[in-house]
Amino acid sequence: MLEIHSxxxxxxxxxxxxxxxxxxxxxxxxxxxxVTLLGGNGSGKSTLFNLIAGxxxxxxxTILLEGQDVTFLPEHRRALLVGRVFxxxxxxxxxNMTIEENLAIxxxxxxxxxxxxxxxxxxxxxFREQLSTLGLGLENRMNTRIGLLSGGQRQAIxxxxxxxxxxxxxxxxxxxxxxxxxxxxxxxxxxxxxVSEGQITTIMVTHSIATALQTGNRLMLLDRGQIAMxxxxxxxxxxxxxxxxxxxxx
Amino acid sequence: xxxxxxxxxxxxxFIYAIFTFGIFISFRILNIPDLTTDGSFVLxxxxxxxxxxxxxxxxxxxxxxxAGAAAGVITALLQTKCGIQPILSGILTMTGLYSINLAVxxxxxxxxxxxxxxxxxxxxxxxxxxxxxxxxxxxxxxxIILLALVFFFKTQLGLSIRATGDNAEMVRASSIDTDMSKIxxxxxxxxxxxxxxxxxxxxxxxxxxxxxxxxVVVGLASLIIGEMLIRSNSVLRGLLGAVAxxxxxxxxxxxxxxxxxPASSLKLISALIVAIAISVPTFRKKLQLREQIRRNGAxxx
Numbered sequence: 001m002l003e004i005h006s007x008x009x010x011x012x013x014x015x016x017x018x019x020x021x022x023x024x025x026x027x028x029x030x031x032x033x034x035v036t037l038l039g040g041n042g043s044g045k046s047t048l049f050n051l052i053a054g055x056x057x058x059x060x061x062t063i064l065l066e067g068q069d070v071t072f073l074p075e076h077r078r079a080l081l082v083g084r085v086f087x088x089x090x091x092x093x094x095x096n097m098t099i100e101e102n103l104a105i106x107x108x109x110x111x112x113x114x115x116x117x118x119x120x121x122x123x124x125x126x127f128r129e130q131l132s133t134l135g136l137g138l139e140n141r142m143n144t145r146i147g148l149l150s151g152g153q154r155q156a157i158x159x160x161x162x163x164x165x166x167x168x169x170x171x172x173x174x175x176x177x178x179x180x181x182x183x184x185x186x187x188x189x190x191x192x193x194x195v196s197e198g199q200i201t202t203i204m205v206t207h208s209i210a211t212a213l214q215t216g217n218r219l220m221l222l223d224r225g226q227i228a229m230x231x232x233x234x235x236x237x238x239x240x241x242x243x244x245x246x247x248x249x250x
Numbered sequence: 251x252x253x254x255x256x257x258x259x260x261x262x263x264f265i266y267a268i269f270t271f272g273i274f275i276s277f278r279i280l281n282i283p284d285l286t287t288d289g290s291f292v293l294x295x296x297x298x299x300x301x302x303x304x305x306x307x308x309x310x311x312x313x314x315x316x317a318g319a320a321a322g323v324i325t326a327l328l329q330t331k332c333g334i335q336p337i338l339s340g341i342l343t344m345t346g347l348y349s350i351n352l353a354v355x356x357x358x359x360x361x362x363x364x365x366x367x368x369x370x371x372x373x374x375x376x377x378x379x380x381x382x383x384x385x386x387x388x389x390x391x392x393x394i395i396l397l398a399l400v401f402f403f404k405t406q407l408g409l410s411i412r413a414t415g416d417n418a419e420m421v422r423a424s425s426i427d428t429d430m431s432k433i434x435x436x437x438x439x440x441x442x443x444x445x446x447x448x449x450x451x452x453x454x455x456x457x458x459x460x461x462x463x464x465x466v467v468v469g470l471a472s473l474i475i476g477e478m479l480i481r482s483n484s485v486l487r488g489l490l491g492a493v494a495x496x497x498x499x500x501x502x503x504x505x506x507x508x509x510x511x512p513a514s515s516l517k518l519i520s521a522l523i524v525a526i527a528i529s530v531p532t533f534r535k536k537l538q539l540r541e542q543i544r545r546n547g548a549x550x551x
Contacts, residue, residue, distance in 0.1 A: 055422070074427075075422055079423060093420060094421075096483075101409055104406070105410065106424065108409075113406060115405065115407040117405060118401075118404050
């Protein structure tokens with residue numbers, strides 16, 4: 001469960017450029033919820049993500065993840081709890097390292113092994129099995145450098161890396177926006193499958209209203225650092241594209 | 251080239267190979283230009299010299315490594331914890347080390363070691379005393395270090411260091427502590443650079459406060475020559491390239507020394523090798539583009 005209490009963040013504080021990104025922001029996301037987060041540019045989505053992931057720290061407020069206060073936990077320590085996939089498919093993987101080596105790095109999360117541990121046969125078998133679930137044939141290319149793969153393939157691997165060790169929270173930052181339509185569809189399907197199979201609590205930022213309506217079981221609209229709309233259950237199922245668009249315009 | 255000159259170059263080549271491993275780690279794996287080199291090389295040499303003077307030449311190996319590693323940690327701390335740009339961090343450590351190196355050398359700018367026993371003395375005294383006898387020690391040493399590095403860079407810590415240099419953005423979102431990766435990486439790189447200095451000190455049986463000047467460029471020249479000889483796409487191939495490049499570099503220098511060129515022109519030649527080798531791809535691209543434009547023009551005419 002993710003609980004956010006009165007979270008505030010202001011940029012360029014005390015200057016004429018001061019801009020309040022989030023003001024006394026609060027939200028609670030239950031275990032297993034898959035939230036699609038909509039909002040225009042400057043609505044505070046990115047700030048919210050960066051605060052949750054630990055790339056930024058708030059001026060005030062608290063962030064609790066499964067009861068643990070993570071508000072000021074350093075980014076790399078928080079990465080043990082939070083999986084993250086970015087918009088740019090080049091961001092999530094190390095291009096000059098092989099598929100196997102990239103997965104080994106992701107697998108370090110929370111396995112609590114010694115720093116001198118090397119990838120074992122069992123690890124390799126596990127990676128192979130995980131890769132085969134992507135259905136891209138990558139399990140036979142474990143020694144290929146990631147930089148040689150396409151954006152879609154890389155994003156699929158990034159998604160796998162973020163979820164291979166089950167995170168307490170998965171953050172998807174417009175992770176299909178930079179892909180061609182076919183790859184985007186495939187990665188979206190993959191996301192839905194991985195999230196539902198693992199019962200992973202997820203927040204997905206998207207600019208696509210269609211995607212926001214098709215995926216997830218809760219929909220939020222952010223506007224000027226506030227939750228302008230929060231739909232769950234019946235309301236989430238019955239909302240139409242037009243109603244959503246009207247909300248955007250307000 | 252005489253046999254003495256050839257084997258002398260080979261011996262220096264394998265020492266420089268170990269030194270070039272260090273350059274490879276900072277410049278290629280961590281992807282950060284590390285100018286600590288010029289200082290940590292001398293620090294390693296000075297530490298090694300002290301051990302030789304005190305009758306413990308073998309202690310010189312770990313001592314020069316530790317000394318180099320300490321210098322690397324300082325540079326890494328300046329970079330990560332103090333927010334100083336990578337190049338400046340290295341320059342600061344290098345500059346500060348000049349005073350420290352002088353202090354380690356008991357405030358003398360030159361320490362002759364001719365009258366002391368060193369790690370090569372036992373081999374020299376045995377029947378193996380002929381040109382290149384030091385290779386008996388140096389080749390296995392370089393090989394062991396190479397294998398240890400290949401092993402290390404497959405461990406979790408090694409993978410973390412490689413990822414830190416390969417994609418900083420990815421690493422920030424992973425559980426890797428990039429500061430720690432850089433500190434360990436710089437310590438490792440400079441320990442090998444220090445060891446290179448320590449071995450040179452025992453081979454040439456003297457230490458000079460200025461022996462480190464331009465060593466970054468020498469290391470880069472070896473690295474680049476190595477990359478021309480062995481295309482690097484893995485740690486193993488990169489390290490093998492470092493060996494090939496370092497040996498080739500020393501042989502080139504030895505060849506130049508047989509000509510009438512003065513020995514003082516070596517630094518200039520090293521700098522030229524690096525400048526030319528790095529600029530070749532750029533010029534090649536420009537030439538290709540010009541050729542393409544010319545051909546396109548011909549087609550339209």
